[in-house]
Amino acid sequence: MPADVPADVPERADAALGVGVVVSDRYELDVNGTMREVDGAWLGETLLFVLRERLGLSGAKNACEQGECGSCSVLLDGVVVCACLVLAVDAVGSRIETVEGLTASGEVADIQRAFVESGAVQCGFCTPGFVVAVHDVLRRRPAAGDLEVREALSGNLCRCTGYGRILEAVRRVQQWRASGARE
Amino acid sequence: MRGALVAQPGTVDEAVAALAATPGAQLLAGGTDFCVEVNFGMRRPPAVVALRRVAELRRIEMTPSQAVIGACTTYADMGGEPLATAFPGLAAAARTVGSPQIRNAGTLGGNVATASPAGDTLPLLVALDARMRLRGPTGERTVSLSELVTGVKRTGIAPDEVLVDVVIDRRPGPQEFLKVGTRNAMVIAIASVAVVVDVESREVRVGLGSVAPVPLRARDAEAHAREAIDWDALSVGEAGAARFGELVASACAPITDHRSTAEYRRHAVQVIARRALERCVRRAC
Structure with missing residues (x-):
């Protein structure tokens, strides 16, 4: 997974578009009911990468990176998806549930x-x-x-x-x- | 500021404006193709306009004569009602896509815009002469699928345009979608076929996938089926069905690649086309 940031990213575009605007290197994700800050990310980082490498949640596994294997399954707004096929920054504003959050106490379900x-x-x-x-x-x-x-x-x-x-x-x-x- | 812009518009107009205002921005729908390309280093988007929150793009509107399906309608949405009854071939195609995880994310608009020869909804859309409504900074235009898809993963969608919805006319009668692959789940079609039997106008429409650079109609097979079907009994004879399969096979232009040989594709599409027609007319009896 590429981690370097392209040098030619456009300047932050007109924030007066009247749309929700997120900047890809600093945002918050709602993971298992807790707001988690992501800092210094590249736009192309998937939710799987951010969960594992930035937030320390290694339950979702990284295998095929193309949605074939299901080992990165998480719930996004209540539906099961492959975290490797979600851009992490696109999950801003969504509810993310991982295997670590199956029980509130963190005990084995x-x-x-x-x-x-x-x-x-x-x-x-x-x-x-x-x-x-x-x-x-x-x-x-x-x-x-x-x-x-x-x-x-x-x-x-x-x-x-x-x-x-x-x-x-x-x-x-x-x-x-x-x-x-x-x- | 090193971060790239990600716009999360709430309406189509906001999406069009965000696309126009952000140089190089790419549209992101379900991500099931987009993210694979990013993960494998084939796509490095400088900015993204994410359509996940555009509610007006995720809708299915039924009228007595047609369905209007928003571009961000997921395969999971399409697999059930109301499309399962009104467009059983489209619903069946949606249910064959990928896995539950993929069907929860992937969208109809993404299938069209990606324009893979193996796109599972495309045979049915081409068979039904589906119209695509696109919106850009200067307004809207409507084009047919066959006009829009110009080659393998190539479309005439302009960089500043958003695919808004897909319009298909209702056709009373049975429909079938069949595809061939190495197993039932998670399979990219080696060959696929959609057959629409319109019992009112007494015509048959056939769309083919994975057997040419773009989704195809099989016009000779359609004309043959129209004559071969006994429309009062809604049945087709053995010879008529066999000839239908041969004509479908002769309409395609398959290639040999890592998934299949051209010969196998031509054989497979003949078998599944005939099977699809027989299921349609038998089912209607």
């Missing part, structure tokens, strides 16, 4: 516990992205069936598990939640 108990974690690289995607689908569709879950997770690649244990982990969370077990 039931989804993460189910992944561990089901053996759905092997190398672990894809796991945070899967956890965010599972969180997203179960929040929208708590009783989602197998096909719906597979569709919801179709943007997340795992090279280790063969997916069977990930699907088992999802069913485990659904059972826990249906039986009223506390998160």
Whole structure:
């Protein structure tokens, strides 16, 4: 990822355009309910880069940088997206939720516990992205069936598990939640 | 001040003004193509006009005769109602794009403006003679998709213009979109086809993707299907369907690249075109 700043950036254009204007090297992002300042960034930095390299949130993983693998999945204004395909500065004014913010206390969420108990974690690289995607689908569709879950997770690649244990982990969370077990 | 300008307009007019006021500024919609190019060093925008907050660009307006779809309508928006009923082929195409993450971000306007031969919505748009409304500093103009897309990832959109919306006419009858790739999810089409059967005007419209530099119509196949379909029974015979596939294949101009050979593309488009037609008329029975 290029980190140098192009020398020929235009001067700050007419601020009297009547539009929201952000300058790409200094802005604030709403991450997991906290305003985080970003200072000295280049315009082309993605949300994934800023989360990991500037804000110290390394849960979202950097793999393909082209939206193929889902390992950088985050929620942007409540919908799951690839953080590698969001310009960080374009997320100013949006609500960003990462895997680190799944529980208010920062403790392990039931989804993460189910992944561990089901053996759905092997190398672990894809796991945070899967956890965010599972969180997203179960929040929208708590009783989602197998096909719906597979569709919801179709943007997340795992090279280790063969997916069977990930699907088992999802069913485990659904059972826990249906039986009223506390998160 | 080393930072570059990022404008977050709230209206199309503000977006046009911001684009005009900011030298070299590039429009950013869903980012699913834009950011890949930035990540891989193929694009270094000096400034950006981000369309995420332009509410008027993210809308689907249905009238009895047409749909007006805002350029920042996402694939996820297009996959459900009201388009799933009114334009089932377009909704189906939207549902085949990428993954849930991509469909939540990528937009119809981005698909048009990127103008990839593999753009999944383009076969249906070309089949329906979709019109693109563009706004620039001097006003608006409306052009067809085939006029707008001039080559592989090339369009006639001027640097100071914003694609506002896409207008398509309703066609009563079944529609189908099919594409071929290496698997079901996250696949860029090797060949794709959209078939629209208009039971009122009794005509068939065919759009093709990934088999030429630009989205194509298959006019000979359309004329053939119009004759081959028994419109009262809404059915097509074995030979008529087979001939339809052959005529679609002869309309395309595929290349060999890292995804497929030209021969396979020509074969695949023949198979899926025939299948799409048969699904349309069987479904309508």
